[in-house]
Amino acid sequence: MVASPGLSYLMEVYVGTPPVKQMMYADMGSSVSWIQCLPCENCFHQDLPIFNPYASASSQILLDSEHECMLLEDKRDLTKSNGVCNYAFGGNSYTRGVLFKETYTLGPSSITHVALGCGHNNVGLFEQQCTGLHTAYCLVSDQFGSNPDARTSKISFGHSPEGTISTRLWKMQDNPNYYILLKSIIIGDTVIPMGGLSANFMLDTGSTLSYLPTKAYQILVYALRNMIGKKPLNVRNE
Known part of the structure; x- marks a missing residue:
């Protein structure tokens, strides 16, 4: 790749x-x-x-x-x-x-x-x-189950170093995409729990940006401002 x-x-x-x-x-x-x-x-x-x-x-x-x-x-x-x-x-x-x-x-x-x-x-x-x-989940989508290799063709990237951890991927019914459950965001040594804001986030390597729910985004911005300790610039696009 x-x-x-x-x-x-x-x-x-x-x-x-x-x-x-x-x-x-x-x-x-x-x-x-x-x-x-x-x-x-x-x-x-x-x-x-x-x-x-x-x-x-x-x-x-x-x-x-x-x-x-x-x-x-x-x-x-x-x-x-x-x-x-x-x-x-x-x-x-x-x-x-x-x-x-x-x-x-x-x-x-x-x-x-x-x-x-x-x-x-x-x-x-x-x-x-x-x-x-x-x-990018696997070479053969499990939607096309007639291929006997369909469930054994997952793609791996490199070798997993010692201490590597993983998180479970979720699938929703009648939906081909995979999701993860975001529980917290870590900035430096600060853990920001999402609490009731935990949500399923779709994994999409084809997307340029990551997107957060509005409330989770506001929590993230607040934490970054406190950690950086500087006044943010007010940038306008002309």
Whole structure:
């Protein structure tokens, strides 16, 4: 995983047979992985060649009646009736295309039959090093349970040093995202308990900023002012 010139991280993944290099945003806020594919109706500029599913021996377009397609639920694009699994999701940034199965290769390891979006119409503020977006929980989302490796493909980053602790991740019913429960904030040696303000915070590596509830933010600002001991500047944007 490498940092992009912006504030996001890119994963180097090889897709297809033969494997073709992809550099995909690692995004914990997305439930479906996708890459730009030929033919392009509307694609953002990328440095690497756009993936051609017809040149891959392992590419398999899913039909709209197949289980993985049904799991897309409201992300299915029902405006098209061509028999294949069309998807559409996103707001100002979006991707539209077909769901297909492919082979992922990372180093010496390959995972077959990975459900992946093949984006033919993609709009957003994507850097030219990027070729798509990858859900960053695991290589294969547990939504697409037909893959036998789906529950054993979690991504680990580096080695855990001695004394490392972890926190439990939470999932809400009918929600693909993961959450943590914020109980306190530590500034220096000062522990600021959230008390009744404890809340579930969605983990999203694709978001530029972290967001707090208004009351928790006010507590944080108050604690920082006391610790810094200086009057804050009143900065205006002209």
